[in-house]
Amino acid sequence: MLDVLSEGFKEAKLKLKGKAVLNESNVKEAIDAIRKSLLEADVEYSVTKNFLQRVQEKALGQEVALRAGKGDSRVAVSPADHFVMICKEELEQLMGPVNAELNMAVNRPxxxxxxxxxxxxxxxxxxxxxxxxxxxxxxxxxxxxxxxxxxxxxxxxxxxxxxxxxxxxxxxxxxxxxxxxxxxxxxxxxxxxxxxxxxxxxxxxxxxxxxxxxxxxxxxxxxxxxxxxxxxxxxxxxxxxxxxxxxxxxxxxxxxxxxxxxxxxxxxxxxxxxxxxxxxxxxxxxxxxxxxxxxxxxxxxxxxxGDIVGLMQDFQKVAEEDQEAQALKLLQGQFSYIDFYKQIEMIQKMGSLKDLIAKMPMQDMIPKGANIDDRELTKVKAMIDSMTKRERIGQDNLDRPRMARIARGSGRPVKEVEELHKRFTAMRKMMGMLGKNMGGLLGKIPGMGTLGQMNNMRKAASQMGQMPGGLGGMGDMGSMFGDSASKPKPAFDREKQKKMRKAAKDARKRNRK
The missing domain is CATH 3.40.50.300 (P-loop containing nucleotide triphosphate hydrolases)
Structure with a gap:
């Protein structure tokens, strides 16, 4: 949805990244990128022209504040951020003001x-x-x-x-x-x-x-x-x-x-x-x-x-049970496959995964061209459907023979069942540890507990992110869509870098002789 429009504004922001000021030259580059995407998106020509003129006048006619907010909440603001906010204001004005009210009659239908x-x-x-x-x-x-x-x-x-x-x-x-x-x-x-x-x-x-x-x-x-x-x-x-x-x-x-x-x-x-x-x-x-x-x-x-307000409205439409009780079960590590199944059904009622993810404020984390497939949720439901009631609530451990049976029943490979269970177990363990820490946090506000507990949580989160394929939703955003670009960067080797710099320095000395 709106991919053509979004790409143009994303390209404009990249052109302004690292710029110290907004000037006629770099604003023109950004405007040209937006113009191309607006016309490709079939926006009416005169609308495109007037919109870009207003954006350009505002971008060049306003002083860029380097910080925004008040007190402790003040944050640094770049010229690129300033340009994006101008575009947002003008887009809202272009499509608004909002008026979803209907004319309602009195004393008759x-x-x-x-x-x-x-x-x-x-x-x-x-x-x-x-x-x-x-x-x-x-x-x-x-x-x-x-x-x-x-x-x-x-x-x-x-x-x-x-x-x-x-x-x-x-x-x-x-x-x-x-x-x-x-x-x-x-x-x-x-x-x-x-x-x-x-x-x-x-x-x-x-x-x-x-x-x-x-x-x-x-x-x-x-x-x-x-x-x-x-x-x-x-x-x-x-x-x-x-x-x-x-x-x-x-x-x-x-x-x-x-x-x-x-x-x-x-x-x-x-x-x-x-x-x-x-x-x-x-x-x-x-x-x-x-x-x-x-x-x-x-x-x-x-x-x-993203659109957090829209996302919360979608959630409120389909939330039927006591969500506070569900959240408490999750934080206590008592989250079962039955609870997970209900969450998947709720997500499916809210709309397509692609539409929901488009409302999340994390678009830069999603790889370009990522395949967001609603069928992944259906596959997970099929695997849970193939479990016994005792397996769903965790009373029977999912060993290899049980996983093989679940795979046959759901028509999925055994490897996918294994990955589902590993990720689910890691998530439940991590949320359980978070819940324990939250008990002390509410009363004393000292932080998130001991360093050892935090290390355990980090390990659990790492395990969730490193497991390949499968679940779509419990790892990092890149692994959700099977994107290799999201793999963790190798650790920085300081000694190796030091030796390489020394060797380069020695080589320059030899060349000068």
Whole structure:
């Protein structure tokens, strides 16, 4: 996601690395790198031009503070850091300000008209928005199947309605305007307080489509008109948004398939060109994967800074049990394969691994082109599924014959089972030692315990990082993705370096004679 954009900003930061000041020459190099990535990402040309002009003016027009923060929290700030923060501010301004609120009616059902081209994910987004309103605002939505042209469109909406537990209205043989008008009365009869019209789309914008949508708008006077827009369309998405807005006066945009687009130019262009805010992002097929659009979060991800707020929101959506109790078990070294299995399931509910890792503030640690494969989690679950209950809770030791049986049951090599168990055991041991130290830490705040305990923890962490392949998540970031570049550097041999310098010095003396 957004790989093309991120690479340009990363290259710009590298060009400024080690520079003492921001001047016209080095800022121009950084700007050129960003310009290339913005255009490759299909950001609209005038948007690119204006954005870069604002960044350049700020970078050259401001004095770079060498330190930031106050008191003990003051840290050194480089010109490269200063440039990145200027880019972040301008990206947020380009896509914002944030406005995810919907216009809610008083004393009658709120009406939301969903429009867009065919294939943009409109029907799925209608179901996602209904579930979002149920979970967030405790609303009682009614879904209206007004797309009478696309095969199985009505049935698809009925299936979505059944999955989220909300009613769906449709009238066979009726035209879309009549269906939408009669749906308003049906909402009163069922006690629903939100009505979502899933209207028809076309492969391209034509006069018949626009007239039908205008007639529905005139007949129902919706409180919100939301355009569902496919991010993978690039600049065509911006053109589409302009056409719909001119005829229907949009309230906002739901951007879909951003997780499947390495460019992401539409997300940067659409607000600037149309003046209408992106209200939601649709990420993936799952009905929970609709999130309020946060310009600061997307800007941080583009710049490789991660998005901790977004990550915590994902976690809160799927956290069902007492997470404090789970954390305590982990710190006491009582973490079992059953607990680990639950954690994997929770991660899978939060979305794809690639999307989650993109929200973590450690992008520089991830090797370029790393293969982040969700199937690794499925393989681990298969191995745990093949264990007995006693093996999962640690009552039966996993010896060689047991591992061979688990490997046969899960369809994985014995070596992968061994690596899984070694890493899991090392992690549990390390967390157990951390938990012991935390007991004294809370009362006395003397540090992290004795030097011997810390050495043991370091050894355990080292064992986790050095074990090859397999788990994807318990070693260092490089080994997670099987990258050889993350191997530990050889120890610095001071005596050897001293001898080499002396030999070079002697050679220079001989050459001078």
């Amino acid at each position: 709120t009406t939301i008209m969903m429009v867009g081209l065919q294939g943009s994910g409109k029907t799925t987004s209608t179901g996602k928005l209904a579930k979002y309103l149920v979970n967030k605002d405790k609303k009682k939505p009614l879904l209206v199947a007004a797309d009478i042209y696309r095969p199985a469109a009505v049935q698809q909406l009925k299936v979505l309605g059944e999955r989220i537990g909300v009613p769906v209205f449709h009238k066979e043989g009726a035209d879309p305007v009549t269906i939408c008008k009669e749906a308003l009365q049906k909402a009163f009869d069922l006690g629903c307080d939100v009505v979502l019209f899933d209207t028809a789309g076309r492969l391209t914008i034509d006069s018949a489509l626009m007239q039908e949508l205008a007639d529905i708008q005139s007949a129902t006077k919706p409180d919100n008109v939301l355009l569902v827009c496919d991010a993978m369309m690039g600049q065509d998405a911006v053109t589409t948004a302009k056409s719909f807005d001119e005829r229907l006066s949009l309230s906002g945009v739901i951007m879909t398939k951003l997780d499947g687009d390495a460019r992401g130019g539409a997300a940067l262009s659409i607000k600037e060109v149309t003046g209408k805010p992106i209200k939601f992002l649709g990420m993936g097929e799952d009905l929970d994967r609709l999130e309020e659009f946060r310009p600061e979060g997307l800007a941080s991800r583009i710049l490789g800074l």
